[in-house]
Amino acid sequence: MKSIIQLLETIGGARPLRLRSPRAWVAFGIWWVVLFALAYATIGRGTKFIYVDF
Amino acid sequence: MIFNEISYFALFLLPSVAAFHLCAPRFRAWVLSLFGASFFIYFGYLHFGGFWGACCVLLFVWEMLTSRLYRPGSRWCLFGIVQAVAILFAFKYLSFAVGAWNDAGTLLHLPPLRGIGRLLLPLGISFFTFEFIHFAADTYQGKIQRVPLRDYAAFILFFPSMVAGPIKRFQDFGPKLQAARFDSRLAVQGVTRILAGLVKKHVLADTFALFAANLNGPHLDSGTPLQIAGWILSYGMQIYFDFSAYSDIAIGSGYLFGIVIPENFDWPYLSRNITEFWRRWHISLSSWIRDYVYIPLGGSRLGERRTAVNLILAFAISGIWHGAAYNFAVWGLWHGLLLVGHRVWRTRFPRAAAAMPDAVAIACTFLLVNLGWAFFCMDMGRALYALSRIVRWA
């Protein structure tokens, strides 16, 4: 449980990162895009679409 | 919600971070103050009262001027505390107080007062008045010595925490402001924290909100007891993810400046008891209530009975701080009673308290806290109805 909490805190930005290789830093950049995409996809959920034409 | 608007990032956060790190250290506090005042005017105008809401930035100016008079032991500090309470009361509680007087008046034959509509609610008033009170009180007690105006201005106008906390302490913020410098590791953490906060808000909180919305919808009475209980639990998750998301974005924004704002949530639903819950939930508020309400009332130094009264009173005030309505007071009282109950439990039954398995303790605490959320999210009538349906299981 403690390790899960620590992992969530790390990927959530509440704990400092200890990434060493450039690949790890690239992966973290991808993680940012994943977070952004999740927020982006759900940010308009409350919007009422009267004409659902998509 | 200000933190999900492009204007927050494009017009305020990113330009202010750039200006903060590019300018000479002696101007940094003024950069923060300028952006903070602009932030307040901009979003105050848009979301909190239009032109007059934006004009409330003068409250900060007035506070900055008043703070120049504060000295250890000075009556001006007491004036500052009363002034901040009066500002909070006038904007947030006056209408409720008149209504409560009139409600009491029908029972106690008091002369009725003319009802007044609520004044506009300035952006972040519940938070910045508490920071005003903290500064005045700690200066009075000698915990804060003479502070440059620019540092105090930066403290009260620090915009990431202006909207929804955390409630800062000057003794923590001031030195960090002085020592702030760009730290790439902290910046990476900050960006991650902000993005994680947005996900918490839009993916998690808004999903739970879909279910919790039934509590205030037209179909509450057609829900089964299990559904009603589920909706209340959903609200508990919604409010956690929503509020902690604001704190994440505020803290992450602070990291970009190189300023580490203290944490506000520490996995509160994993608490083993209610006392621990309040050390993990809205930490900045509970510590403020402890330092500026509970301890001045006597804390736990005046016997068990007085301690119980102080706890209940402190949490009633905490409840009212959240909203000017009876149900918030009841929510606060509920937590006050739980805290008193926990004190009795661990002092009278220490072995049983220690022997309780963690999983059971966590589950019990979780359920007790969530019962209280019924009063937080619904008015008294609906809350009592919902809880009675669950208790009767009918």
Place this chain on the structure above:
Amino acid sequence: MRKLIVPVVTAVAALVAGDRLLAWYGHRHFVPEQQLQTALAAGDGCLLILGDSRMAAGLDEATLHDALSRQGADRCIANLAIGATDVSGAFLAARRYLSGGRNPAVAVLGKVDDSLLDPDPDRTGPRMMVGNNALHLVWTTPGDVFAEVNGFPFASVAAFDDGFRFLIARATGLGRYQSLVSVRVQHMQDRLTGADRGSQNRFGQFADMAALERDLRERAAGRLTAATKDPGDRTAWFDRLVDVLRSRGARIVVVELPMPAAYRRRISESAAAVEYRRSFTASLAARGAAYVDLGRASWVDDALFADALHLNAAGAARFSRDLGDELSRAAR
């Protein structure tokens, strides 16, 4: 510092790629864009149809062709009646069509009472540019910010904020097509939660149509009264539409669309509506445009409506036949 640069560069590169992908996908799945491509493919010298979903519902192309052919006035039909849009959307659609190199012979603009007046302020701004109204982001240029946002940049903080957000949103695929992603997520969410979406037709849920009709009705009375007091006010978008069509030599015909009896009684037959129609037709005549009133045709009956706003197939056939006859008459 390298620790910050690597993830930032990675994230920016991925976001740019995602933006291009969404712009490519959105372009193909954005219904107004699909309608535009079909309209452009119809050819040159067409009958350009403009308006909202009420016009779209009333259009039976086969019947319209028949009616025009009978009078020897048949021509291609470019249907740009886009659901949920107002007169500002009609202008953008017309301008976009014309920029595609097409010159319509006749532009037929569907109207119901006050619908050609400028939209109310709470119906404008970036928050409303979702769904089909994302055409305000897709079919605009940066310079359109002054028309899209009243008072931009410095009339008020709200005007500045709206204009700023408009400029940011329209600049990227992520901004332009955000609502396309949102609606897909909402559909997924509805399927997962088993949400009952209610009965619906091709325009949407019946409950939504009823709510929309109520909203239109509640606003119309005030808007028509204001328009009769100051006829030249709140016609900025309509004026732009007329100008852009006239610049290409198109004849303009405004057609009054039928509505159900309850709406007609309360709004279309009110004193303000009658007075507004009188002044509107006079101003049209002064600009060399024609007005065809099919709103009070003898055949209009509630049985010919699919919901609170739109004609059904039988209603569309009647309407299109009469429209074809009127257009042929006007062509002679």
